Amino acid sequence: xxxxxxxxxxxxxxxxxxxxxxxxxxxxxxxxxxxxxxxxx
Amino acid sequence: xxxxxxxxxxxxxxxxxxxxxxxxxxxxxxxxxxxxxxxxxxxxxxxxxxxxxxxxxxxxxxxxxxxxxxxxxxxxxxxxxxxxxxxxxxxxxxxxxxxxxxxxxxxxxxxxxxxxxxxxxxxxxxxxxxxxxxxxxxxxxxxxxxxxxxxxxxxxxxxxxxxxxxxxxxxxxxxxxxxxxxxxxxxxxxxxxxxxxxxxxxxxxxxxxxxxxxxxxxxxxxxx
Amino acid sequence: xxxxxxxxxxxxxxxxxxxxxxxxxxxxxxxxxxxxxxxxxxxxxxxxxxxxxxxxxxxxxxxxxxxxxxxxxxxxxxxxxxxxxxxxxxxxxxxxxxxxxxxxxxxxxxxxxxxxxxxxxxxxxxxxxxxxxxxxxxxxxxxxxxxxxxxxxxxxxxxxxxxxxxxxxxxxxxxxxxxxxxxxxxxxxxxxxxxxxxxxxxxxxxxxxxxxxxxxxxxxxxxxxxxxxxxxxxxxxxxxxxxxxxxxxxxx
Numbered sequence: 001x002x003x004x005x006x007x008x009x010x011x012x013x014x015x016x017x018x019x020x021x022x023x024x025x026x027x028x029x030x031x032x033x034x035x036x037x038x039x040x041x
Numbered sequence: 042x043x044x045x046x047x048x049x050x051x052x053x054x055x056x057x058x059x060x061x062x063x064x065x066x067x068x069x070x071x072x073x074x075x076x077x078x079x080x081x082x083x084x085x086x087x088x089x090x091x092x093x094x095x096x097x098x099x100x101x102x103x104x105x106x107x108x109x110x111x112x113x114x115x116x117x118x119x120x121x122x123x124x125x126x127x128x129x130x131x132x133x134x135x136x137x138x139x140x141x142x143x144x145x146x147x148x149x150x151x152x153x154x155x156x157x158x159x160x161x162x163x164x165x166x167x168x169x170x171x172x173x174x175x176x177x178x179x180x181x182x183x184x185x186x187x188x189x190x191x192x193x194x195x196x197x198x199x200x201x202x203x204x205x206x207x208x209x210x211x212x213x214x215x216x217x218x219x220x221x222x223x224x225x226x227x228x229x230x231x232x233x234x235x236x237x238x239x240x241x242x243x244x245x246x247x248x249x250x251x252x253x254x255x256x257x258x259x260x261x262x263x264x265x
Numbered sequence: 266x267x268x269x270x271x272x273x274x275x276x277x278x279x280x281x282x283x284x285x286x287x288x289x290x291x292x293x294x295x296x297x298x299x300x301x302x303x304x305x306x307x308x309x310x311x312x313x314x315x316x317x318x319x320x321x322x323x324x325x326x327x328x329x330x331x332x333x334x335x336x337x338x339x340x341x342x343x344x345x346x347x348x349x350x351x352x353x354x355x356x357x358x359x360x361x362x363x364x365x366x367x368x369x370x371x372x373x374x375x376x377x378x379x380x381x382x383x384x385x386x387x388x389x390x391x392x393x394x395x396x397x398x399x400x401x402x403x404x405x406x407x408x409x410x411x412x413x414x415x416x417x418x419x420x421x422x423x424x425x426x427x428x429x430x431x432x433x434x435x436x437x438x439x440x441x442x443x444x445x446x447x448x449x450x451x452x453x454x455x456x457x458x459x460x461x462x463x464x465x466x467x468x469x470x471x472x473x474x475x476x477x478x479x480x481x482x483x484x485x486x487x488x489x490x491x492x493x494x495x496x497x498x499x500x501x502x503x504x505x506x507x508x509x510x511x512x513x514x515x516x517x
Contacts, residue, residue, distance in 0.1 A: 003385035007324040007378045011331070014377070015486075018370045022490075026497060032504055036511060190433075194426050198416040207412055208430065211405040212437055215444035222448060243447065247440055254436060258429050261350055 042137070045130035049138025053112070054145060063111045064146055067104040071154035074100050075161060084162050093164050094224040098217060100154050101147065101181060106206055108146050109188040112139055113196040132263040133256050140189045147181050168227040172237065176227060179241055180220035183248040184213055190255040193262050219244040290496070293489040300482035304475075312475035324382045326475055330483035331374040332400070338368030338487060339407060343435035346428035355502070356495075358424035361431060363494035365410050367487060372404045395446040402441050406434040 057064055078096050082089045116122040125135055155177075159166065166173070191208045195201040219240045226237040308326045345361035348354075379397060380390045391397065413427045 003321050003381050004323055007327060007381040010377045010381065011327045011374050014370060014374050018367075018490075022493065022497065029497070029501055029504060032508075036504070036507060039511060039515075187433075191430075194413070194430060197418060197422060197426060198413075204409075204412060204416075207405075207409045211402050211409060212434065214402050215437070215440045218444045218448050240447075243444060247444075250436070250440070251433070254433055258432065261425055261429050264425065 042131065042134045045128075045134040046137035046141060049125070049135060050141035050145070053139065053142035057142070057146065063108055064149060067107050067146065067150045068153050070107055071100045071104045071150055072157065074103055075154070075158050079161065089162065090164060090229070093158070093162055094228050095221050096158060096162075097155055097177075097224055098180070098221050100158065101151060101177075102184065102217070104150050104154070105143075105147050105181070105184055105188060106209065108143055108150075109185070109192040109209075110202050110205055112143050112189065113193045114201055117196050126263060132260045135263060136189065136193065136255065136259040139193070140186060143189050144181065144185045147185055151177055151181065164228075166228055168229065168231045172227045172234070173224070176220055176223045176237075176241060179244050179248065180216055180224075183216045183244060183251065186248060186252045186255060187212055187216075190251075190259060190262070193259065215247050216244055219247070287496075290489075290492060293485065293492055297482070297485040297489045300478070300485050304479040304482035307475040307478045312471045313469055321382065321385045324378055324385075325472075326479045328375060328378045328382060329476060330480045331371045331378065333480055334483045334487045335368050335371040335375055335400075335403070337484070338364045338371060338491075339403065339435055339438075341491075342368065342407075342410075342431050346431035346435075349424060349428045350432075353421070355420070355424070356499075358420075358428065359495050359498045359502075360491070361428065362414060363491055363498060365407050365414075365431065366494070367490050369404065369407050369411060371487075372400060372407070375400055376404060393445075393449065395442060395449055398445045399438065399442040403438055406437065410434060 075096075078092075078099070082092050113122075116125060126132075158164070188205075188209055191212065192201070192205055195204040195208060198204050223237040223240040223244070226233045226240075304326070308323055312323075312326075314320060314322070341364040342361045345357045345364065349357040349361060379400070383392060384390050410427060410430055413430050414423060416423050416426070
């Protein structure tokens with residue numbers, strides 16, 4: 001039983017970790033865009 | 042095409058014989074690997090005999106990596122890569138030439154280092170030496186063929202010395218499994234020779250497939 | 266010389282560089298959520314509990330679909346690598362890259378759930394069994410692929426080299442599997458049966474349904490992440506163009 005919970009949590013940890021990574025990249029890109037917009041003015 | 046390839050190979054081997062930089066390093070490195078192996082596995086112990094067939098390939102793989110690292114990076118460093126590329130020949134003959142040069146170097150290293158290994162570990166061969174040479178040839182052929190290709194690929198990176206092993210080791214696992222198994226049988230247990238030959242067939246099949254594949258794809262790697 | 270082809274179309278209003286939620290994103294998102302919920306229902310409510318292994322067997326429903334998605338992702342990388350070498354369009358390269366990254370993530374899932382299951386049913390964390398070893402080597406190969414992508418230089422050089430590596434890497438996989446299988450069967454007796462995913466004919470129909478639903482759900486998840494990742498990469502490329510253009514204007 002414990003093994004099953006372990007495995008399921010690991011699976012979702014990895015998937016959400018990856019999603020988090022994507023989100024982080026998104027945010028840094030958004031910051032870039034903001035910065036460029038400021039620069040453009 | 043073969044002529045152009047031989048020209049490149051000759052050029053590489055000549056410049057190597059002038060400086061003896063890479064070849065010397067490879068041989069000394071092979072000796073150092075033997076030294077480290079003697080610390081890791083007690084030579085006086087009888088069970089050590091079991092690891093000798095593997096040790097042969099540890100030496101070849103690690104000193105081979107050293108030579109492969111240099112073979113195309115040196116062209117990039119000296120900016121002669123463009124010269125090679127604009128020369129009137131295809132990319133595949135550059136590959137073939139580099140392959141011949143690397144292959145002859147690894148053969149020299151094997152000729153020097155493997156008798157030393159057997160000598161220092163006091164290894165008595167019970168199998169056939171002819172088959173052993175065949176295995177060495179087949180295994181080094183595949184390893185160098187794919188290694189030359191990947192070193193051409195990695196030479197575009199600034200940290201190609203670090204990148205090449207990462208690319209090369211997973212890619213050559215079939216060869217490494219095949220030749221270590223075949224070597225083990227040939228050196229210690231000749232009754233199982235059919236098994237060894239089957240392993241060699243696998244390695245030969247791998248060699249052929251990847252040699253052809255590298256031949257086709259090298260054009261994309263060496264594109265200007 | 267691999268010239269930077271990006272210079273051509275720099276006239277780009279910044280308003281275009283926005284995170285768009287298109288129709289297809291929504292469809293994939295809804296599909297993923299619905300099928301994921303359905304998958305959980307099927308796994309825990311519908312499928313019967315395995316007799317000998319008990320509840321632990323339910324790891325199977327995460328393990329196998331992840332393996333499927335990983336192989337699918339690497340196959341997609343392979344196909345788009347070939348396409349890139351023929352057509353030389355940047356979009357193919359983007360697809361190959363994002364797909365390889367997702368493949369590595371799902372291979373990581375396979376490689377972590379595998380040992381957990383192995384520990385519970387075979388009482389050992391790892392066995393040098395063909396499928397496991399091949400998956401491990403696949404993981405290393407595509408990590409190396411991602412390393413090739415980290416190289417410095419212009420994009421089309423990186424894309425070209427990565428495509429070449431993607432092709433030979435994928436071509437290597439069947440040979441690796443064959444070699445390892447041979448190595449294992451000849452020198453060790455097979456102790457553990459045929460490995461985890463070999464329920465084969467003995468699988469109960471309810472389990473099969475649950476498995477298929479989970480595979481569908483994971484495929485949706487893959488498609489969603491792939492789409493998301495590709496649109497993100499495209500946006501990054503656009504921002505890069507914009508940055509270039511802006512720098513030029515500031516310099517003058």
